[in-house]
Amino acid sequence: MxxxxxxxxxxxxxGVPFYTLAEIATTVPGLSGKTKNDFSDGNARFVSYMNAFANLAVDQMAMDFVKVGPGEKQNELRKGDVVITGSSESVDEIGMSSVVIEEPAEALYLNSFCFALRFENSALLLPGFSKYLFRSNVVRDQIRRSASGVTRINISKPRFMKVRIPVPPIEVQREIVRILDQFTQLEAELEAELEARRRQYDHYAGLLLTNDENVLRVKFGDVATIVRGASPRPIQKFITDASDGVPWIKIGDVPARGKYITGAAQCVTPEGAAKSRRVSAGDFVLSNSMSFGRPYISKIEGYIHDGWLAISDFDASFAPDYLYYLLRSAPIQEEFARRAGAGTVKNLNAEIVRSVEVPVPSMERQYRVVDLLDKFDALVNDLSTGLPAELGARRKQYEYYRDKLLTFTEAK
Known part of the structure; x- marks a missing residue:
C-alpha cells in the first residue's frame, strides 16, 4: 500500500478525479436480429451471458459461435470494452462485468442479453484496472441501484450511465493491477484444484447413479409428475406485502450451490397464486434460467413462475436425496442440455424432462449411494471445511484489499 x-x-x-460514465463512455448493444438457428454451426465467436457473468476478463477462446453474414452490420468488441450483463433474476447478480483485456484476434461479438461500455479515450483506464474496478463494491452498489424489475431485473441504461467512477493516474492503476493480479492468481490456483476435485466427484457420482445396466430404467415422466410453472401477468400487479400473500419463489431465493429453498423474498396475492403453479414442501423445482437444469428441493409451500419446472409424486420410486443427486449428475445434465438444443437460450420444457430415461434402483441401494455421495459432496462443496473453506477465506481477503485499494479521496 x-x-x-x-x-x-x-x-x-x-485527490483523484471522478466521472460519471456518461462523461467518458458510451454503450454498445449486442447482437441484433438473430434467431435460434443462427447459433447452430456459427462462423464467428461471441461472448455469451455466462462468459461475461463468470469471468473478470472475457474468455475470448470460449466455444460460443454465431452466424454473421458478409456485410452484416453488428458491433464488434474492442480491447478495453467492459461487457455488462443487462438482466438477471436477482438484484445481487445484475450488472456483472467482464473486460476485453486484449485486442481480439478475430471478430468478437456480444450476445443480446448484454451490452458493452466503451471509453471515448482508450488511454483513460487500463483494461486490467477496469476488470477490478467494475467488480468492486463501490461500483457494484451503484450498478444495482440502476436496475429495477420484479420477476426479471433489468438495468436502466440512463441510470447506469450516472454511475460515478474514480480515474486515478495510470501509474497508480498499474500498481493496483499488479497487486490484485497476485491475489487472483492464488485464487485461480485454488479454484483449479477444487474444480479437479469436483470433476472427480462428478465422474464418481455418474458411475454410482447411472452406470448399472441391471437397474430398471424408465422415462422420468412415468414415475413423477412434471409440470411447468406459471406467471400471472403483469406480475407487478400481484406482488404484495399484505399478510395474506404467499411466497413467490425465484432463482435469487436460492444461495449459490444451494440445495434447499427455505424462503422467498417476495409474495404474491391469492389472486396471483391462482394464476401460478403451487409447489409443496418436499417437491423439487428445476431451473430453466441461468442455472439451467439445476434441481432444488423446496422446504416451503410457494408458487413458481414459468422459468421453473415442478417435480412431485416421485416418492414411490425415489428417495428425495437420491433424486437430487441423480438430477445433478453429469449424465442427466448432459442429456437435458442435448435435448434442449443449441444456442444461447436453451428450452428445458416439461416434455423434455418427462422423456429422459432414469434408473430406478431399490430403495436400499439408493440410501447406500446417498450415504457415499453425502461424504464426497462435503469434501468439495462444504464451505466450512477443506478446499472450499480455504478458497472462501482467500476470496474474502482479496475482496477486502480490492475494495480498499479502489477507494480514493475525490479531488475537489
Whole structure:
C-alpha cells in the first residue's frame, strides 16, 4: 500500500478525479436480429451471458459461435470494452462485468442479453484496472441501484450511465493491477484444484447413479409428475406485502450451490397464486434460467413462475436425496442440455424432462449411494471445511484489499 500512497501523494496530491460514465463512455448493444438457428454451426465467436457473468476478463477462446453474414452490420468488441450483463433474476447478480483485456484476434461479438461500455479515450483506464474496478463494491452498489424489475431485473441504461467512477493516474492503476493480479492468481490456483476435485466427484457420482445396466430404467415422466410453472401477468400487479400473500419463489431465493429453498423474498396475492403453479414442501423445482437444469428441493409451500419446472409424486420410486443427486449428475445434465438444443437460450420444457430415461434402483441401494455421495459432496462443496473453506477465506481477503485499494479521496 505504501507505494500506492506515495504515487498518489506525488501524482494526485489533491485527490483523484471522478466521472460519471456518461462523461467518458458510451454503450454498445449486442447482437441484433438473430434467431435460434443462427447459433447452430456459427462462423464467428461471441461472448455469451455466462462468459461475461463468470469471468473478470472475457474468455475470448470460449466455444460460443454465431452466424454473421458478409456485410452484416453488428458491433464488434474492442480491447478495453467492459461487457455488462443487462438482466438477471436477482438484484445481487445484475450488472456483472467482464473486460476485453486484449485486442481480439478475430471478430468478437456480444450476445443480446448484454451490452458493452466503451471509453471515448482508450488511454483513460487500463483494461486490467477496469476488470477490478467494475467488480468492486463501490461500483457494484451503484450498478444495482440502476436496475429495477420484479420477476426479471433489468438495468436502466440512463441510470447506469450516472454511475460515478474514480480515474486515478495510470501509474497508480498499474500498481493496483499488479497487486490484485497476485491475489487472483492464488485464487485461480485454488479454484483449479477444487474444480479437479469436483470433476472427480462428478465422474464418481455418474458411475454410482447411472452406470448399472441391471437397474430398471424408465422415462422420468412415468414415475413423477412434471409440470411447468406459471406467471400471472403483469406480475407487478400481484406482488404484495399484505399478510395474506404467499411466497413467490425465484432463482435469487436460492444461495449459490444451494440445495434447499427455505424462503422467498417476495409474495404474491391469492389472486396471483391462482394464476401460478403451487409447489409443496418436499417437491423439487428445476431451473430453466441461468442455472439451467439445476434441481432444488423446496422446504416451503410457494408458487413458481414459468422459468421453473415442478417435480412431485416421485416418492414411490425415489428417495428425495437420491433424486437430487441423480438430477445433478453429469449424465442427466448432459442429456437435458442435448435435448434442449443449441444456442444461447436453451428450452428445458416439461416434455423434455418427462422423456429422459432414469434408473430406478431399490430403495436400499439408493440410501447406500446417498450415504457415499453425502461424504464426497462435503469434501468439495462444504464451505466450512477443506478446499472450499480455504478458497472462501482467500476470496474474502482479496475482496477486502480490492475494495480498499479502489477507494480514493475525490479531488475537489
Amino acid at each position: 505504501s507505494l500506492i500512497d506515495d504515487l498518489l501523494m506525488t501524482l494526485a496530491p489533491d
